[in-house]
Amino acid sequence: MxxxxxxxxxxxxxxxxxxxxxxxIIIPDSAKEKPLQGEVIATGNGTKDxxxxxxxxxxxxxxxxxxxxxxxxxxxxxxxxxxxxxxxLK
Numbered sequence: 041m042x043x044x045x046x047x048x049x050x051x052x053x054x055x056x057x058x059x060x061x062x063x064x065i066i067i068p069d070s071a072k073e074k075p076l077q078g079e080v081i082a083t084g085n086g087t088k089d090x091x092x093x094x095x096x097x098x099x100x101x102x103x104x105x106x107x108x109x110x111x112x113x114x115x116x117x118x119x120x121x122x123x124x125x126x127x128x129l130k
Contacts, residue, residue: 043112045084045119050094052102052118054078077101077129081117094122099129 045051055077079099086092094100107120 043082043110043117043119045082047084047087048090048092048122049084049119050080050100050122050125051082052078052100052107052120053081054116054118076104078118083122086122090122092122094125094128100125101127101129 043051077099080094080096082096083092083094102118102120102125106124107118110117110119
């Protein structure tokens with residue numbers, strides 16, 4: 041089974057949060073800054089008004105509060121509209 045986004049939606053796998061320590065103190069997961077980039081896993085077909093620009097395998101930057109978090113087979117993903125993506129990293 042797989043996830044196939046509809047219309048102008050994109051399935052993104054967020055980059056892992058960086059491990060940071062401050063003076064030997066490990067910061068817990070709940071206090072870590074969420075990553076704002078990830079890899080496009082799948083895209084919808086677009087709409088008649090919006091052509092899909094991003095494609096599978098692209099590394100993208102997205103807004104801090106973009107998308108809906110989904111967990112599938114133990115892996116966390118974000119589903120968001122293409123318009124929530126700010127840039128494609130090359």
